[in-house]
Amino acid sequence: MQKTHFDIAIVGGGIMGLATLYHIATRTDLSVALFEQGRLGGGSTHKSGGFVRAFHANPQEIEWSVQTLRFLRQYQSETAFNPIGCFYLADGIDSNAVGQALETMTQLGEKVDACSEQEIVTYLPQLQHQARKTVIHEPNAGFADPLKTSLLYAELAKQAGATIFECAQITDIEQTHIEQNDIAADSPLTLHINGSETPITAKAVSINLGAWSPEFLHKLGLPSDVFKKGIQADTYLVNEEDFPPFCVLDYQTDIYTRPFGHQQQLIGIATQKFDVDLHHHHQSDPAQQAACLTQLNTLMNPQQDKPVALGGRIGFDGYSKDFRGKIYLSKAIPNLCISEGWSGAGFKMAHGAGEHTMKTLLSAISAI
Ligand SMILES: Cc1cc2nc3c(=O)[nH]c(=O)nc-3n(C[C@H](O)[C@H](O)[C@H](O)COP(=O)(O)OP(=O)(O)OC[C@H]3O[C@@H](n4cnc5c(N)ncnc54)[C@H](O)[C@@H]3O)c2cc1C
Numbered sequence: 001m002q003k004t005h006f007d008i009a010i011v012g013g014g015i016m017g018l019a020t021l022y023h024i025a026t027r028t029d030l031s032v033a034l035f036e037q038g039r040l041g042g043g044s045t046h047k048s049g050g051f052v053r054a055f056h057a058n059p060q061e062i063e064w065s066v067q068t069l070r071f072l073r074q075y076q077s078e079t080a081f082n083p084i085g086c087f088y089l090a091d092g093i094d095s096n097a098v099g100q101a102l103e104t105m106t107q108l109g110e111k112v113d114a115c116s117e118q119e120i121v122t123y124l125p126q127l128q129h130q131a132r133k134t135v136i137h138e139p140n141a142g143f144a145d146p147l148k149t150s151l152l153y154a155e156l157a158k159q160a161g162a163t164i165f166e167c168a169q170i171t172d173i174e175q176t177h178i179e180q181n182d183i184a185a186d187s188p189l190t191l192h193i194n195g196s197e198t199p200i201t202a203k204a205v206s207i208n209l210g211a212w213s214p215e216f217l218h219k220l221g222l223p224s225d226v227f228k229k230g231i232q233a234d235t236y237l238v239n240e241e242d243f244p245p246f247c248v249l250d251y252q253t254d255i256y257t258r259p260f261g262h263q264q265q266l267i268g269i270a271t272q273k274f275d276v277d278l279h280h281h282h283q284s285d286p287a288q289q290a291a292c293l294t295q296l297n298t299l300m301n302p303q304q305d306k307p308v309a310l311g312g313r314i315g316f317d318g319y320s321k322d323f324r325g326k327i328y329l330s331k332a333i334p335n336l337c338i339s340e341g342w343s344g345a346g347f348k349m350a351h352g353a354g355e356h357t358m359k360t361l362l363s364a365i366s367a368i
Contacts, residue, residue, distance in 0.1 A: 005031075007365065008361055009032075009189070010024075010033070011205060012210065017036070020354040024358050026156060034162065040166060043211070045210075049233050052069055052142060054138060055105065062104050067351040084247065085137065085140070087123065087138075088136040089251060091133040092251050111138065120135055126301050131298075165193075174189070174190050175189060176201055189336065203365050206337045221332070227319055231271060232284050232285065232289070233315065235312060241304075246258070254270040264310065268292070271288055284311070289309050317344050319343045323341055327356050
């Protein structure tokens, strides 16, 4: 007989859902299943630039990112982690917060340093003078492949006994009626799958829906402070000497750039696009490309040869004005844990955030 009851059900097979699945499957004896409406890692995760760095103004974000970096180092070839080093242009962040972040990272064993003028000239000769105020260097950070990382989490979780359903869209989650069956008291939640007459029951449910989160939560009658916002990432044919051979990200403009194969650079920026139809593939917008390159010229010396756009995509993530990434138990539906609002930064925090989601779910279950 097919199993239709699990201790924990995870909705959403992006990097957040899969990292959570991995932690639960490999570290507990609980039965756990993940439901993804399409293919694993096919949402925002698939569009991600894959940048991973630990420097953040918020200590929680540092801790989660350091955990991700450790995982990527452990599985460097499987995740295609490339630790080429990362420079973060932190001008605009409060200097006390910068100092505290450097201290926290050092305590966690992560190499980091605030660059001197001489180091900037050595490593980033292309950087415009006004962008040189506060430059943070993480020599062991870099980028990885978000899809490979997602599939690795899935594989490790399956080896540890987890169940994964692809092409299984959850349409509704409701509290199980006690009289419905004899396991109801132990299975407070029922999940309905599109096109299936067999519901799934679970003690606790984890929702990890990225940009799909606000619509889904509103459908359940739950509030959400998250909105959808576009991020564009394009690949360009470039003269390699015009660009540093490192990851460079800018706090003020949200621009990011890194090498992307021979004579290519991946360059992206958060857009002001909020009008999203998540079911359609989004070609990159040439006007956005032009604006991004103009902004880039304010950071780096105008390139000798103008980068030639080869293609790109606009992806979307769940953003919030008030937080970057929140994991919490719903007040209205018991044992429902929500992870949302990763604001263009979820890949690098997924390992730590997934562990935190697991702990939140365990605290809910232990109260049953
Ligand atoms: C262009 C771009 C570049 C980025 N670059 C970086 C970067 O360099 N570094 C970084 O850290 N972050 C980056 N991000 C952000 C990062 O990709 C996201 O924060 C992260 O992938 C979010 O993961 P998630 O699992 O929450 O969401 P998603 O990956 O979107 O996963 C949600 C999943 O839920 C599924 N789903 C939706 N509804 C249902 C349903 N009803 N039932 C079942 N399944 C459902 C979707 O199909 C999807 O697979 C970037 C994002 C974009 C778009």
